Amino acid sequence: MLEISKLVKRYGRDEPVLKELDLTVEGSSVVSIVGASGAGKSTMLRCINRLVEPTSGSIRLNGTELVALKGAALRRARRKIGMVFQGFNLIDRLTVMENVLAGRLGYVNLYQAISRRYPREDIERAFTLMERVGIAHYANKRADALSGGERQRVGVVRALMQEPEVLLADEPTASLDPRTSEQIMILLQSLASELSLPVLINIHNVAQARTYTERIVGLRHGKMIFDGAPDDFTRDALDAIYGGIESPEEEPVAPANPPPAQRDRGLPHDAT
């Protein structure tokens, strides 16, 4: 269980970017975090894995307080937090298998890491996961020979190799075409339930958030102003999150002639 309580992040002397956020995510929930650009979505995810230092507040992962951790204890805790990135963050000149095994770096010793001599169980786990997401036949291909969707699957498997207790995804579909985006969202949804893994996804595409996640958290100026089921994510909630700032992305496949009100405001077509 991930429990965030009164989380504050201030960069320098600026106004806080996160203002006393509270969020609890349990079991295999798939939660999307939506909000206009600059609302604090990435900062929130990066506070969880401590790529960004929280200013104050508490982040507990299965009972372990992450905010106070340093050194080896922080490295140990980070192993339990998988991260999937918009730009995939693969090493292009390495093979798919080598990229996937990089997810074990937090577990192996220096000699094993440098000589890339990973334990047999790690290699077996890598194959099992690669088979699960349909990329096992690419194991020996260079990462840069793969398509965007395949590269993101490598990113997902690398994160799962960490045996994470929570999976964070920062705009995981933003670099992908609509069809591939949907496949990745479906994959994250199914992996969450198969592995009983809570998943937090920063996402600009509100239509995908509504379709593929079971809970939507809306941020505006660093405050949580919506937390509920997709069915409760009404036009009012959308306006409260984006009103006067920007419009969320439209659905990937727009009807030829959307009604003028939707077309003008860039709203998802089923927003009510």
Ligand SMILES: Nc1ncnc2c1ncn2[C@@H]1O[C@H](COP(=O)(O)OP(=O)(O)OP(=O)(O)O)[C@@H](O)[C@H]1O
């Ligand atoms: N390292 C940093 N130093 C100073 N300010 C930062 C830093 N990182 C982010 N910010 C500021 O914090 C605010 C929130 O940024 P953040 O990237 O978390 O928003 P976001 O909701 O993820 O936006 P986007 O959807 O565009 O990625 C922005 O005003 C941004 O300029």
